[in-house]
Amino acid sequence: xxxxxxxxxxxxxxxxxxxxxLPDLNINKLIDTAKGVVKATREIDExxxxxxxxDVAARLLGAAxxxxxxxxxxxVNNVGRWLATQxxxxxxxxxxxxxxxxxxxxxxxxGGTIFITRGLLEKMHSEAELAGVLSHEIVHVVRKHHLxxxxxxxxxxxxxxxxxxxxxxxxxxxxxxxxxxGTEMYSRGLDKGDEFEADxxxxxxxxxxxxxxxxxxxxxxxxxxxxxxxxxxxxxxKTHPAPGERLDTLAAKMQPVxxxxxxxxxxxxxxxxxxxxxx
Amino acid sequence: MRLLILALLFPLLxxxxxxxxxxxxxxxxxxxxxxxxxxxLPENSAVEALQRQGGWTRVKAAAGEGxxxxxxxxxxxxxxxxxxDTGIAQIFNVARTGSSGTQVTTGVxxxxxxxxxxxxxxxxxxxxxxxxxxxxxxxxxFAAKGKLSAHEVEYPK
Numbered sequence: 001x002x003x004x005x006x007x008x009x010x011x012x013x014x015x016x017x018x019x020x021x022l023p024d025l026n027i028n029k030l031i032d033t034a035k036g037v038v039k040a041t042r043e044i045d046e047x048x049x050x051x052x053x054x055d056v057a058a059r060l061l062g063a064a065x066x067x068x069x070x071x072x073x074x075x076v077n078n079v080g081r082w083l084a085t086q087x088x089x090x091x092x093x094x095x096x097x098x099x100x101x102x103x104x105x106x107x108x109x110x111g112g113t114i115f116i117t118r119g120l121l122e123k124m125h126s127e128a129e130l131a132g133v134l135s136h137e138i139v140h141v142v143r144k145h146h147l148x149x150x151x152x153x154x155x156x157x158x159x160x161x162x163x164x165x166x167x168x169x170x171x172x173x174x175x176x177x178x179x180x181x182g183t184e185m186y187s188r189g190l191d192k193g194d195e196f197e198a199d200x201x202x203x204x205x206x207x208x209x210x211x212x213x214x215x216x217x218x219x220x221x222x223x224x225x226x227x228x229x230x231x232x233x234x235x236x237x238k239t240h241p242a243p244g245e246r247l248d249t250l251a252a253k254m255q256p257v258x259x260x261x262x263x264x265x266x267x268x269x270x271x272x273x274x275x276x277x278x279x
Numbered sequence: 280m281r282l283l284i285l286a287l288l289f290p291l292l293x294x295x296x297x298x299x300x301x302x303x304x305x306x307x308x309x310x311x312x313x314x315x316x317x318x319x320l321p322e323n324s325a326v327e328a329l330q331r332q333g334g335w336t337r338v339k340a341a342a343g344e345g346x347x348x349x350x351x352x353x354x355x356x357x358x359x360x361x362x363x364d365t366g367i368a369q370i371f372n373v374a375r376t377g378s379s380g381t382q383v384t385t386g387v388x389x390x391x392x393x394x395x396x397x398x399x400x401x402x403x404x405x406x407x408x409x410x411x412x413x414x415x416x417x418x419x420x421f422a423a424k425g426k427l428s429a430h431e432v433e434y435p436k
Contacts, residue, residue, distance in 0.1 A: 054405065061404035063394040066411075071410040086429055090415070097408045101389035113408070117390060127425065179400075185333060187392040204434050210427035214334050217350060225296060225354025225404055251350040253435060255326035258350075261432070262333030269427050 046111075048095060048167060049147055052182065053111025055175070056150075057095075059183040060115060064101040067118055067278065072098055075274035079127060080114060080134045085210035087142045096134065098278065104223070104235045106133050107186055108140035110147040119232055121278045123222055127267035131209060132216025138203035143201075150182045156180060160165040189239030196241065198251050204255050207261040214262050220247050295327040295339070298352045306345040310335030318342035328352055 020113070066073065073096075080096035092112035104120040114137045116130075124130055140146060154163040158174055166174035170217065189195075206214045224243035227235050240246070250258070303322050307314040310332045316341065318325070326338040326347070334348040413421075422429070 002327050026319045055400070057408065058400035058402055058405040059398045060395075061408065062401040063405050064390040065401065066407055070411075074413065078418050078421040079415040080417060081413045082422045082427070085418060087413050093412070095408050096414050097411065099390060103389050132336070148422035183395055183398055201434055204298060207432045208429055210422065210429055212333060214331065214349060218331055221349065221352065223356060225298075231391075247350060247353075253351075257432065257435065259334055265426055266363050267427075270425055278361065 005096070032056075038164055038219065044147060046092075046153060049144070050111035050194070051170060052147070052150065052167070052179070053085065053109045053113055055170070055179040056182045057109045057113040059179055060107060060186070061097075061099075063183070064099040064117070067098045067100040069277035071097075072121075072275050072277045076116065076121075076130070076134075079130055079137050080189060083135050083205055083209045084112070084138050086205055087138050089142050090249070092166055093140070101150065103232050103235060104226075106137050108146060109135040110141065110144065110150065110240060112141055114138065114141070118278050121275055124219060124271070124275075125268060126215065126218075127271040128206070128212040128215035128265070129219045130215070130271060131206045131211040132214075134200065134206035135144050135209070135240075136198045136216060138198075138205055139198040139201040140190070140194070142192070143197065145190050145198070146182070146185065149185055149190060153181050153185065178235070192241050196246070199246055200254055201251065203257055207257055207264070210261055212264045212266045213258045213260075217247060217250055219248075295329050296354050296432070298326050298328040298336075298338070298354045299325060300324045300347060300351050301353050302351055304351045306338070306340055306342060307335075307348055308345055310337075310346040312389045314346070317345040320347065327356065 004265060018100070028172070039111070069074055076098055077096045081094050084094040094112040095117050097113070098121060099115050099117045101117045102119045103117055104123055106114070106116040106120055108114050114134060116133060116137075120133065123134075133241060151167070152258070154166055158177060158189065162172075162174040163178075165172045166178035169175055200222075203213050206215055220243045223236075224247065228234075228237050228242075241249075280373060287300065300320050304318040304320045304324075306320050309318050320340055320342065328336050328338050329344075330337040331349055332346075334349055335346040336352055338344070338348050338352070370434075426431045
């Protein structure tokens, strides 16, 4: 018999747990890698999404802490939870937080965590404007924009085996890398198309929640009036299409919905009362 | 003077802001399509934006005061310089220049790319976040107090 046949015979006869060390070939590693590929390319289930989101949220809070004001935090949670209830994923563990940072920004984290900065809250004039921004972020979660980008990044930047481990094993080194990558994604931004989708569908979520639909356009208009070189908006402008372009797109695609629900409440007074601590 | 009075009357609405109409637009006497037309504003007319109501913004134009579609407005019109830096960068610079010239960690810089790149998990803040959560029933009560009512609206095709 030649060598190959001997080798095959040996492979069949050996117990499954045994390590086969062939020159430059580790069969167990190959099997792990194959499992990793399957894991990293399949759809991430909701529990995994929530766990990944929780890790990313903890990192973001390492970058900027929460505003230390229970009233404003509860207020934003009330508005956010009410809107999330109008979405296609009402049963996620939704959390909303106001970060104590002067920059103007908002972040959607997989699994239902949404942050808005004190700087952006300060720039707003009504609950409808807050609702417009939170609805935009809720769409990112509902459509899994960040989750898909994280998964794509995991496949591109980690070996397939490590990507699989990172998604399912919360304490692995690969997981740390994945979460760090997921956090840095907020510096790089999503595809433009995801942002435009979040604008369009966000207007619908705000309308469903009973708010004046012009809240989001009003915030975009305020942003559009700011100097793009202002360091308070540098990161947000880098990671989003220009506000003027977003307004043009909303005008082109959403005018009927915007106008059908524009006389719904703006709630300026309640907003001013409840967000006093932020201004 | 009249602008000043308006600004005093509407402290929550912000002050008048220089803006431009991005297309030829009718200046209306009321915030409604069927309201009477005060004037025709040509494309790129400079106006002062005063107050928003739904999809309409009250403006002061050379031709008079009235309402225009808010999506026809862009702030910081031609020739009107946009507002400068809010000063956050300067605060950063102070925080960044120690005697050694290297970054010091005492200043609050808020949230920028560098912070995101170097962020370490903060489990204590995450726990606070979890404690702020509101349940759907409470949020529904909050919405009712604000006279918000939910209804079905389809996503656009």
